[in-house]
Amino acid sequence: MPFRFSGGPVKVKDMSEESLLAAITPLLPRGEHTILGPGDDCAVIEAPGGSFVVTTDVLVQDQHFRTQWSSGFDIGARAAAQNLADVAAMGAVPTGMVVSMVLPGDTEVSWVEDCARGLASYNIGVVGGDLSGGSYISISVTAFGSVEGPAVTRGRAAPGQTLALAGTLGLSLRGFEALTEGKDDPAIDVFRVPRPPLEAGPIAAKAGATAMMDVSDGLVRDAARIAKASQVLIELDPALLDAYVAEAGTIDRVLYGGEDHSLLAVFPSDRVPDPFQPIGKVSAGQPGVVMEGKRLTGGWDHFA
Amino acid sequence: MPFRFSGGPVKVKDMSEESLLAAITPLLPRGEHTILGPGDDCAVIEAPGGSFVVTTDVLVQDQHFRTQWSSGFDIGARAAAQNLADVAAMGAVPTGMVVSMVLPGDTEVSWVEDCARGLASYNIGVVGGDLSGGSYISISVTAFGSVEGPAVTRGRAAPGQTLALAGTLGLSLRGFEALTEGKDDPAIDVFRVPRPPLEAGPIAAKAGATAMMDVSDGLVRDAARIAKASQVLIELDPALLDAYVAEAGTIDRVLYGGEDHSLLAVFPSDRVPDPFQPIGKVSAGQPGVVMEGKRLTGGWDHFA
Structure with a gap:
């Protein structure tokens, strides 16, 4: 008789973020233009004559922020900050961001404008985006950067340093x-x-x-x-x-x-x-x- | 006496996607590394020795898909397809994608794996991502590409063509x-x-x-x-x-x-x-x- 989990099929809530990532990552192609794949602060992708670094992070209402505690500006600035920090952590200078926002219809437009001002507060170009309706706010930022020489990964620290x-x-x-x-x-x-x-x-x-x-x-x-x-x-x-x-x-x-x-x-x-x-x-x-x-x-x- | 909307402050639901974008875009910095900003299928960002094109799109449960109608594979493949089509529309070859997924705890892990297989189905590298909890599924994909010569925008068609x-x-x-x-x-x-x-x-x-x-x-x-x-x-x-x-x-x-x-x-x-x-x-x-x-x-x- 086959063993079954008492709750039926395995759900996302039964796993840590790391174990879920570990389940998905082998299913994804590495890609012939990938210089550095998942697992560091950023990936590194080949571009004509060089490369760029890229990272993405999503902020979800009531998971990562509460609108009672943080203004639209704060949330936009935080979404930018955590992605730009990942770019900097590769030794790179940020060169741009794109942003997807999911917004409930009841969101005040002034809140969205405030969020945009927060995203803008590092003076890094926001070069594109996408908007959708939804029943709670989420903001997904992808940030890019350029590094002179090889990107700094997590993997070359040595004893004595x-x-x-x-x-x-x-x-x-x-x-x-x-x-x-x-x-x-x-x-x-x-x-x-x-x-x-x-x-x-x-x-x-x-x-x-x-x-x-x-x-x-x-x-x-x-x-x-x-x-x-x-x-x-x-x-x-x-x-x-x-x-x-x-x-x-x-x-x-x-x-x-x-x-x-x-x-x-x-x-x-x-x-x-x-x-x-x-x-x-x-x-x-x-x-x-x-x-x-x-x-x-x-x-x-x-x-x- | 100042005029007020009868419903109070203006909400997202009172606006079209285009008018909301038009309200936000002027608040966002252009960025010194931006070759082409918002408004086309992709933006174009400077990279050392060249440039790359980038686009982002978000798919939200019950807005863009229903899990009763589409499998995880279908939704992952569609999320990839619409971004990769934007890359191709600049005349570029896709070089990679990053993906943010918001997943309710009740989502079956096999659904998420199936979605990953859909994202993978174009054999373009998925080089990074982020996972978060949330009360409905959303999938935000950002795709990149390389173009030989200048990117093809929407803006150079001429009479007689x-x-x-x-x-x-x-x-x-x-x-x-x-x-x-x-x-x-x-x-x-x-x-x-x-x-x-x-x-x-x-x-x-x-x-x-x-x-x-x-x-x-x-x-x-x-x-x-x-x-x-x-x-x-x-x-x-x-x-x-x-x-x-x-x-x-x-x-x-x-x-x-x-x-x-x-x-x-x-x-x-x-x-x-x-x-x-x-x-x-x-x-x-x-x-x-x-x-x-x-x-x-x-x-x-x-x-x-």
Whole structure:
């Protein structure tokens, strides 16, 4: 007798985002023009005479934002920020975006205009889009960029190198907590509209960064992704995290808070370029993240 | 006393898709890397040593498809087809796609896998994506392409030139009607999964096409867009449409049926390259579309 799940066929809700992606990805063609496929902050596609980087992210009402908490401007700016941070994390300069918006008929046009102003707030061209009706708001942004030389992936960090960060850590989570608790806190602005240090991406590429990604799911979870892709051990230095703890309020926010969209990079030596600051080092060992000898795991899962 | 709309603030449902786009577009930056901005089948963005074309489209459950009528495969294939047709309509060869999917937790994983197989069915690389929860399914595809020489826009048709078509007309609408009436009809396959003649796009570009677009909203509506962009009059030749009428069943389906995703192009002379077939000509005059001296208007509005 064949085994059956008690609930019938397997549903999306039974899986993590990663396991669902792992089920789909082998079904998709790699494509003869693909230089770098899925699995990094951006893909890299061949273009006549060169290449470009591309990434896409979707924000869904009541999953990623609430219209009571965030204005149209905030949501547009956040949709742009998280995609542009992915472009910067390849060492690329953003060159454009396209946007698909699904809008309930009851959405006020002034809200949509406000959202457009948010999308526009990085002064990166929005070159096309699509609009559709639907019963809740969703905004899907695809962003592009150009990199001089090869794109910076997550996969070339090596033992002896330096882990460094540009941007904030745990401040978005501090803002989110303040908002839910009804407190006044300037960190609420970071939660509403993260401002990733886009200019730091190409700086890192020029300085020879061996790995880079944007911190969207928390320092530990995202550092573990570099560790896995590069097959290295990442050691966080608590003394170098002190300034971030002072700003975020707790070490847990610094380690596990998502959506600051900072840039986490690995450099060949401890001479890291501005605005990066060293926060740890890369060693040989079982891939993962440690602090004071203790393995750290966990973080944010948007799909859970 | 200030005038107020009786219903309060203006809502999305009070506007057409075009008027909403017209409200948003001026708020968006053009971008210093933009070669061609919104308004054509694709935008064109600068890349090191060249450029690439890009387009995006979103399919929303119960707006663009019903899961009772179309399988996951059909919907994935349709999402790919309509974007790849836009790439071909610039004279470009598709080089890749990225996909954002919003999925209710109750969606069966086998449906999602089936949708991935549909997206894959053109053998164009799917290089990245994003997944989110949500209360209905939506699929946003962004597709890219490379063109040798300048992209073919809608705006360079000139009087004396020849209007030609590659692909079908009115067959998707015939399939849709058969499906809703419970009839058996091979045209249902065209409604479910249009197969745009992607290879015809670069052929038209090489043959010197002066304007091209993909027919997604019906021949009359889309031909009127070329007429407006090029400031010309387009004259449809009913004798040259006979073969399409024979296939679609009625002239109305041929003139107004959407979603066949054929390629409509204008060539300098009446020697048009295979697989294009002449269907009319371009004249001087008030921009628009005429047949036997009568002005034609109307078509499909997805947002209405």
